[in-house]
Amino acid sequence: MRTYPFVLPELPYAYEFLEPVLSSDTLHFHHDKHMNAYVQNLNKALEEYPELHNVSLCNLLNKLDEVPQAIQTAVRNNGGGVYNHELYFSTLTNSNADTKLSVDLQAAIERDFGGMDQMIAQLKQAAVGRFGSGWAYIVTDENGVLSICSTSNQDVPDFSKFVPLMTVDVWEHAYYLDYQNRRPDYLDAFVKLINWEVVSKNYEERKEKLV
Numbered sequence: 001m002r003t004y005p006f007v008l009p010e011l012p013y014a015y016e017f018l019e020p021v022l023s024s025d026t027l028h029f030h031h032d033k034h035m036n037a038y039v040q041n042l043n044k045a046l047e048e049y050p051e052l053h054n055v056s057l058c059n060l061l062n063k064l065d066e067v068p069q070a071i072q073t074a075v076r077n078n079g080g081g082v083y084n085h086e087l088y089f090s091t092l093t094n095s096n097a098d099t100k101l102s103v104d105l106q107a108a109i110e111r112d113f114g115g116m117d118q119m120i121a122q123l124k125q126a127a128v129g130r131f132g133s134g135w136a137y138i139v140t141d142e143n144g145v146l147s148i149c150s151t152s153n154q155d156v157p158d159f160s161k162f163v164p165l166m167t168v169d170v171w172e173h174a175y176y177l178d179y180q181n182r183r184p185d186y187l188d189a190f191v192k193l194i195n196w197e198v199v200s201k202n203y204e205e206r207k208e209k210l211v
């Protein structure tokens with residue numbers, strides 16, 4: 001469980017590793033500037049509140065009403081930014097990697113969506129349909145039932161009910177350098193980057209991740 005002071009995690013691969021889908025320039029700006037700003041601003045918000053220094057990020061986000069009013073918005077926006085970006089970067093790999101789904105996750109995808117193509121279509125639909133900035137996710141509940149959801153800005157799903165397995169960032173900073181305003185083109189390319197081994201591991205560990 002990560003707690004204050006939060007640190008910017010290293011990318012789990014080189015900045016060029018996601019090319020040609022996402023450029024090294026995009027990764028540098030996205031990780032080193034955008035994500036780093038969320039980490040620094042979250043720490044700044046929590047600095048004067050020692051009683052929150054041993055509360056995990058997921059617990060902070062899931063119990064925002066227990067966070068002092070003065071920093072609720074800062075924790076919501078910047079804490080969500082830290083959580084969402086960490087999940088986003090951690091579930092990507094090179095488009096040639098050909099990672100494999102676990103048997104359990106594959107069975108759940110068949111059962112809950114009718115197959116991989118249908119699940120990806122729903123994920124893209126949620127991501128394209130999100131007005132303005134936000135996120136789309138594949139989530140599981142405690143029993144392993146899968147669904148698609150989306151949030152706006154840096155909000156996160158309800159961690160007491162859902163464990164996000166992966167997420168796609170539809171803020172323009174995630175794709176503008178490479179795809180300009182063409183969000184659907186970004187999404188068509190982005191889904192080739194999903195690291196299904198990591199997604200499968202997140203699925204297996206769902207019970208430990210629920211808040």
Ligand code: MN3
Nearest residue numbers: 034169171174
């Ligand atoms: Mn982003």
